[in-house]
Amino acid sequence: MTGYAQFCPVAKAAEVFDQRWTLLVLREMVAGSTRFNDLHRGLPRMSRTLLSRRLTQLERKGIVERDETADGPVYELTDAGHELLPVLVAIGEWGVRWMSSLDEADLDPVFLLWDMHRRIDREALPDGQTIVALTFRDAAPELRRWWLLLAPDEVDVCDEDPGLDVDVHIDTTLEAFVRVWRGDLDWHDAVAQERIGLSGSRLLCRRLPHWFRLSYFAQVPRPGRG
Numbered sequence: 001m002t003g004y005a006q007f008c009p010v011a012k013a014a015e016v017f018d019q020r021w022t023l024l025v026l027r028e029m030v031a032g033s034t035r036f037n038d039l040h041r042g043l044p045r046m047s048r049t050l051l052s053r054r055l056t057q058l059e060r061k062g063i064v065e066r067d068e069t070a071d072g073p074v075y076e077l078t079d080a081g082h083e084l085l086p087v088l089v090a091i092g093e094w095g096v097r098w099m100s101s102l103d104e105a106d107l108d109p110v111f112l113l114w115d116m117h118r119r120i121d122r123e124a125l126p127d128g129q130t131i132v133a134l135t136f137r138d139a140a141p142e143l144r145r146w147w148l149l150l151a152p153d154e155v156d157v158c159d160e161d162p163g164l165d166v167d168v169h170i171d172t173t174l175e176a177f178v179r180v181w182r183g184d185l186d187w188h189d190a191v192a193q194e195r196i197g198l199s200g201s202r203l204l205c206r207r208l209p210h211w212f213r214l215s216y217f218a219q220v221p222r223p224g225r226g
């Protein structure tokens with residue numbers, strides 16, 4: 001038996017959503033990812049085989065539709081999929097309020113940089129291209145250094161040195177930066193406490209916080225905060 005064998009609509013919905021990774025696949029699609037590789041960049045610890053299987057299952061349930069194009073398949077939410085947006089938002093807001101503790105295993109720089117790159121406020125960026133380098137002192141050596149290539153018409157993230165002059169360098173810990181990104185820690189407090197170090201153009205260092213819109217859930221009130 002693969003289901004709960006109950007007619008209750010909660011049970012029928014749970015047959016879809018309680019499978020591991022399914023809600024996160026939907027989260028990535030709601031965030032705008034439609035290509036397989038982009039979905040996988042937002043779910044770097046999910047195997048490509050399992051991602052393919054989950055997409056097929058969601059397609060069979062009528063939540064996702066697949067369109068074959070010359071550049072490969074595109075995955076879109078159906079009307080049933082789009083109707084899940086307030087459900088996902090409610091789950092995320094509840095998670096911020098009541099499940100806010102972080103373990104070391106939760107600190108994933110690959111997902112962090114992917115989420116950062118799609119939350120850039122392009123209208124706030126300077127003209128031309130700005131290179132931001134990040135060093136996470138507490139990350140594994142192969143995940144310690146990252147580069148953001150920022151321009152009003154294109155944003156990219158690199159895990160290898162692009163060989164370009166860096167305009168701003170951020171030196172921090174992954175734990176501190178994740179907490180800033182989630183809204184647990186204020187950017188300016190983190191800088192004042194030297195949990196985030198900045199070097200490079202002084203003008204760009206001042207402007208840099210305005211380029212990032214932080215996590216979608218960063219503004220959710222936490223219990224106990226005034």
